[in-house]
Amino acid sequence: MSKMIFITLPITDLAASTTFYTALGFEKNPAFSDDGGACMVWSEAIYVMLVTHAKWRTFTQRPFPAAGSAGLMLSLALDSRAAVDAMNEAAAAHGGTADVNPVDDLGFMYTRDLADPDGHMWAALWMDPAAIPPKQAQ
Structure with missing residues (x-):
């Protein structure tokens, strides 16, 4: 398996x-x-x-987490920025909440967080690994 x-x-x-x-x-x-x-x-x-x-x-x-609390966030990688936007729009249109955190746009990575109807958090993200900036010397 x-x-x-x-x-x-x-x-x-x-x-x-x-x-x-x-x-x-x-x-x-x-x-x-x-x-x-x-x-x-x-x-x-x-x-x-x-x-x-x-x-x-x-x-x-074990007790359920208190409403409004966050114990974890799961992330789903998508094929494009448009797919990230579409997932957030679908979340809002079907009982969830879009953009539970500020949109994060780093150029090479774009993330919008959403919550399902029970408050479980998901990060919808798109990333272009080829565009990740090189690490800066310290």
């Missing part, structure tokens, strides 16, 4: 979250989805498991 990552996120509304992630470009894998969760596929190696709070409780009894 190749290396993969499965990110599990507790969500409050399975249907709304599934619609949100579909709008961002994820595809639902029905083989790993049920009434307690949805498996959303980003790539052959990246899967996001959206699970209801009840199903989350079968994994852990």
Whole structure:
């Protein structure tokens, strides 16, 4: 089996979250989805498991983070600046929040952060590795 990552996120509304992630470009894998969760596929190696709070409780009894807090941010590399903008527009149009942090444009890298309906943060980014400036001598 190749290396993969499965990110599990507790969500409050399975249907709304599934619609949100579909709008961002994820595809639902029905083989790993049920009434307690949805498996959303980003790539052959990246899967996001959206699970209801009840199903989350079968994994852990640790408390949910306080609303408005941030324990982590996940990043998705996209093909263009336009794709970054489109992902933020889709987030805002489907129950999420666009630009939860200021837009970061370094020329060689462009990032816009968004949040899903439950506040889970994602950075949509585009980068041109060939344009990264050389490190400055110290």
